Amino acid sequence: MGNIxxxxxxxxxxxxxxxxxxxxxxxxxxxxxxxxLITFAGGWSIILITVLLVQHLWVYSRxxxxxxxxxxxxxxxxxxxxxxxxxxPFVYGTLVTSILALAIAIPVGLxxxxxxxxxxxRSLSNGLTFLIxxxxxxxxxxxxxxxxxxxxxxxxxxxxxxxxxxxxLPIFQGxxxxxxxxxxxxxxxxxxxxxxxSISREVLIAVPISQREAMMALGATKWEVxxxxxxxxxxxGIMGSIFLSLARALGETMAVTMVxxxxxxxxxxxxxxxxxxxxxxxxxxTEATGDLYLHALIELGLVLFAVTxxxxxxxxxxxxxxxxxxxxx
Amino acid sequence: xxxxxxxxSRRFKNYLMFTLTGICTLLVVSVLFTxxxxxxxxxxxxxxxxxxxxxxxxxxxxxxxxxxxIIGTLKLLVFASLIGVPIGLIGxxxLSEFAGGWSGFAVRYxxxxxNGVPSVVMGIFVYTLVVLPMHHFSTxxxxxxxxxxxxxxxxxxxxxxxxxxxxxxxxxxxALGASKSETIFTIxxxxxxxxxxxxxxxxxxxxxxxxAPLLFTxxxxxxxxxxxxQPTSSLPVVIYNYAISPxxxxxxxxxxxxxxxxxxxxxxxxxxRVVLARGGKVSHG
Amino acid sequence: MVRRFLALALITxxxxxxxxxWAQQISLTGAGSTFAYPLYxxxxxxxxxVHPNVEVNYQSIGSGGGIRQLIAGTVDFGATDGPMTDxxxxxxxxxxxxxxxxxxxxxxxDVPAYxxxxxxxxxxxxxxxxxxxxxxxxxxxxxxEIQKANPGVKLPGANILVVxxxxxxxxxxxxxxxxxxxxxxWKSKVGVGTSVNWPVGLGGKGNExxxxxxxxxxxxxxYIELIYAIQNHIPYGDVQNSxxxxxxxxxxxxxxxxxxxxxxxxxxxxxxxxxxxxAEAYPISTYTWLLIPVKMTDQTKAKALKAFLQWSLTxxxxxxxxxAYAPLxxxxxxxxxxxxxxxxx
Numbered sequence: 001m002g003n004i005x006x007x008x009x010x011x012x013x014x015x016x017x018x019x020x021x022x023x024x025x026x027x028x029x030x031x032x033x034x035x036x037l038i039t040f041a042g043g044w045s046i047i048l049i050t051v052l053l054v055q056h057l058w059v060y061s062r063x064x065x066x067x068x069x070x071x072x073x074x075x076x077x078x079x080x081x082x083x084x085x086x087x088x089p090f091v092y093g094t095l096v097t098s099i100l101a102l103a104i105a106i107p108v109g110l111x112x113x114x115x116x117x118x119x120x121x122r123s124l125s126n127g128l129t130f131l132i133x134x135x136x137x138x139x140x141x142x143x144x145x146x147x148x149x150x151x152x153x154x155x156x157x158x159x160x161x162x163x164x165x166x167x168x169l170p171i172f173q174g175x176x177x178x179x180x181x182x183x184x185x186x187x188x189x190x191x192x193x194x195x196x197x198s199i200s201r202e203v204l205i206a207v208p209i210s211q212r213e214a215m216m217a218l219g220a221t222k223w224e225v226x227x228x229x230x231x232x233x234x235x236x237g238i239m240g241s242i243f244l245s246l247a248r249a250l251g252e253t254m255a256v257t258m259v260x261x262x263x264x265x266x267x268x269x270x271x272x273x274x275x276x277x278x279x280x281x282x283x284x285x286t287e288a289t290g291d292l293y294l295h296a297l298i299e300l301g302l303v304l305f306a307v308t309x310x311x312x313x314x315x316x317x318x319x320x321x322x323x324x325x326x327x328x329x
Numbered sequence: 330x331x332x333x334x335x336x337x338s339r340r341f342k343n344y345l346m347f348t349l350t351g352i353c354t355l356l357v358v359s360v361l362f363t364x365x366x367x368x369x370x371x372x373x374x375x376x377x378x379x380x381x382x383x384x385x386x387x388x389x390x391x392x393x394x395x396x397x398x399i400i401g402t403l404k405l406l407v408f409a410s411l412i413g414v415p416i417g418l419i420g421x422x423x424l425s426e427f428a429g430g431w432s433g434f435a436v437r438y439x440x441x442x443x444n445g446v447p448s449v450v451m452g453i454f455v456y457t458l459v460v461l462p463m464h465h466f467s468t469x470x471x472x473x474x475x476x477x478x479x480x481x482x483x484x485x486x487x488x489x490x491x492x493x494x495x496x497x498x499x500x501x502x503x504a505l506g507a508s509k510s511e512t513i514f515t516i517x518x519x520x521x522x523x524x525x526x527x528x529x530x531x532x533x534x535x536x537x538x539x540x541a542p543l544l545f546t547x548x549x550x551x552x553x554x555x556x557x558x559q560p561t562s563s564l565p566v567v568i569y570n571y572a573i574s575p576x577x578x579x580x581x582x583x584x585x586x587x588x589x590x591x592x593x594x595x596x597x598x599x600x601x602r603v604v605l606a607r608g609g610k611v612s613h614g
Numbered sequence: 615m616v617r618r619f620l621a622l623a624l625i626t627x628x629x630x631x632x633x634x635x636w637a638q639q640i641s642l643t644g645a646g647s648t649f650a651y652p653l654y655x656x657x658x659x660x661x662x663x664v665h666p667n668v669e670v671n672y673q674s675i676g677s678g679g680g681i682r683q684l685i686a687g688t689v690d691f692g693a694t695d696g697p698m699t700d701x702x703x704x705x706x707x708x709x710x711x712x713x714x715x716x717x718x719x720x721x722x723x724d725v726p727a728y729x730x731x732x733x734x735x736x737x738x739x740x741x742x743x744x745x746x747x748x749x750x751x752x753x754x755x756x757x758x759e760i761q762k763a764n765p766g767v768k769l770p771g772a773n774i775l776v777v778x779x780x781x782x783x784x785x786x787x788x789x790x791x792x793x794x795x796x797x798x799x800w801k802s803k804v805g806v807g808t809s810v811n812w813p814v815g816l817g818g819k820g821n822e823x824x825x826x827x828x829x830x831x832x833x834x835x836x837y838i839e840l841i842y843a844i845q846n847h848i849p850y851g852d853v854q855n856s857x858x859x860x861x862x863x864x865x866x867x868x869x870x871x872x873x874x875x876x877x878x879x880x881x882x883x884x885x886x887x888x889x890x891x892x893a894e895a896y897p898i899s900t901y902t903w904l905l906i907p908v909k910m911t912d913q914t915k916a917k918a919l920k921a922f923l924q925w926s927l928t929x930x931x932x933x934x935x936x937x938a939y940a941p942l943x944x945x946x947x948x949x950x951x952x953x954x955x956x957x958x959x
Contacts, residue, residue: 032508032509032510034510035422035427035509035510035513036427038419039419039420039422039423039426039427040423040427040432041419042415042416042418042419042420042422042423043419043420043423043424043428043432043436044436045416045420046416046420046436046439046440046443046480046481046484047435047436047439049443049477049480050439050442050443052454052458053443053446053450053451053454056453056454056457056458057450057453057454060453060457077811078811079810079811080782080807080809080810080811081804081805081806081807081809081810081811082805082811107353108353108356108357109353109357110353111349111350111352111353111354112350112353112354112356112357114350115347115350115351115353115354116354118347119347119350119351120354128354128358131358131361132357132358132361134361134595134598135357135360135361135364137534137535137538137594137595137598138364138538138591138594139537139538139539139540139565139590139591139594140538140539140540140541141538141540141565141568141569141572141587142364142368142538142568142587142590142591143364144569144572145368145568145572145583145584145587146364146367146368148572148573149367149371149572149580150363150364150367152830175773175775177775177816177831178830178831179816179827190360193357193360194357197357219334219335220335221335221339221340221342221343222343222347223342223343223346223347224339224343227346247445250447251445251446251447251448251449251450252447253447253448253449253540253541254540254541254565254569258569258572258573261816261817262780262816262817262818262819263780263815263816263817273816278447278449278541281449281450281453282449282541282544283780283781283817283819284780284781284782284809285452285453285456285544285545286544286545286548286645286675286679286682286683287675287676287678287679287682287781287782287809288678288682288782289678289681289682289702289782289808289809294682297453298453298457301449301450301453304447304449304450305446305447305450308445308446308447309442309445311445312441312442312445386659387652387655387656387658387659388651388652388655388656388845389652389845389937460688461686461688464686464687464688465643465688466643466688466689522616523616526616548643548645548673549671549673550641550643550669550671550673551655551658551671551672552641552658552662552669552671553639553669554641555639555641555669559641559643559671560643560671560673570822573818573819573820573822573823573826574822574823574825574826575822575825575826575828575829575842575845575846575848576822576845576846604616608616
């Protein structure tokens, strides 16, 4: 009697219900694997598109890369007649305008964000933020339009007075014709300020009240609380918004080309006209006679893409290290 | 005699700094108002029936319009949505429901990368990818360029809103015997639909104003563009060309076109937020 | 509610697009010269009135662009005021498998237009003055070289702001072709092309951009096609020709320049008429050409293009003079109608 149980092992009998393992055919019929495959394909198609993008940029710039190598980045000549192309004036212009734009936008943007997060009553803050975020929705070409017909005439009127005071500085020398690095930087600053304000305000509001209360308990003024406790706590988000703005400013095309003057030269004065990578591509791409010319422009596109990628990677790296600090703190 | 606490210098600094921040805010808001007011003023002036119904007249002749640009922009946006929205949606579902570890990381990283690609570089890519092999500038190429630009934002917002759907809803579906795909389609997505829709609308508003990629893909057209395979005019390109031209008449039309474009974009943005607020039961706040 | 809204949006869009999508239009795409854009846009408009099912879509992106897009095969025809080089013709043969024929359509003039506050007079420019300004050697308006040709005019001591083209341009080609002929220094330092390495100056996009810059910036000078100066009320100067006379850009001057060149007109029409010999010739004149491929794959489009070309060489010529272009001399137009027989459609 006792031995029967041991000598006949139990064989699992397939039963309808939830306690059996599903074969992959079953899963396929139920649609889960199909959906997984479809969404997998969708997600990875993005990777495919990006790889294709890099490959096209690489292949279609080969003539220029082989002809100039790394010197391309540091040569200043842009001579389509003789087939000599150097990217330095454009790289210089891109860097100068973006950095100056950030130099203007960061204090103003951060200041506004602090005001809206700490000082303004919540309803006013929400309303104003909504309006400022609308600025972010304005397309680049409209900034260019306003830049040409409003900003440049205004700047041209005031620049002589400005130069009387600051004209001894090399960066403010030379006749001002309206189209210049300076005008482009101001337009770019206006374009990136909404990002800085919007994101910084959000992260400032998200700072836990305990941080503020702790400072206040130590007898700090409201400004000291803000500047020494709240803002440092939120610095990760603020840095993120700055990197985002930098990436945006580097790639901006239309507004810049309409107000920068489009001259391939390197100039220490901000009053002089200049050129950026994005602007030269937009202006000369459909008109590049000759393959080398076209490939040189595409190589510029590759450079811009690489710079954007590096900034992206740096931003992520920074976020990671900052997170580490936060966790430790 | 006890000193006032905190010290005068600290109190002064307090008022000073906050006043400065107030000035910053004032600066930003006044810039916004100036731009909008200027656009409104000049744009509204130039709006007339001709503007909306006529094709461009030859230079020097009055009475032209930009109807082909308005239709061109609409066509481009329709096409771009057909490309960008499905891929973004499907990718978003992948990241939120299926993706694990490194696969999810790869897709997310690449999406961020694609998002950061400057629009003019995207224009180069689609020129070499579509225009050269096709031997033609076309609405199709323009739509592809704008569509690819739409993918990252559509994907990000879909993923965000799907993730925000509480686990309890999903588990409820599974507990009732539904398969994973059934749960996703009948429970999770409908719960997040308002947010996803908002994301798509804001996405469309963002690419509607893009000019640079269209310069090398859709090119331009002074007439209507029949079908999808011919070059087409579009509002942003018209604004650019007319703004840098020397003709006063074209400047007027540039303002009017800017006004129309911006009004459209702002309307979509505001509508999107309204939709989000209305359907905000399960969406993230 | 959302679904209804979406459905409504879809239906509206579809109904707006369907009639235009299904129309039986033949659409020809051309691109190039901004120099000839006022003429070609008028032609497209007038031709569409006569043949409503044909749309000639001409994009003004500069002659360099026209040549480029023609070679790449992305447009049906090109337009340029700087003729294609042998190298470019060979490239077109290689890449598109077809030869390209040049068809002159009209004659125009590059004028030195300027914006000097307080000076409304018509200035006279010697070749040396123009070369010097563009080489960056002459930097002030009251430089002796300019002043001596304009004794009665009070020129300011302001800096000259030079404006040139930032894009590949036939207008540039005509201008630098002229400068190379009158200034050996220009020829060796800068040379001729649709895009050159400018010693000085600000870049404008297209004739439109340059005109816009001249209008906006005081003390500027730039070279633009005559009609742009007229339509935008920009003062322009007289230029001294090879016979020593100061000629204002007008139909007579341009036609006289062409008359000399017609005697030695090349078989493929790629002739330069700058600085030509006639006493009344305006020295910075040029033909403008349509670039037509000999073979085309789409026969419907090809026939439509041929018909449009025929019209432009005959009926279309009446639209040239109101726009300050000179019409083709009869003998040239006849030769071109002969050349049309080489088109393989």
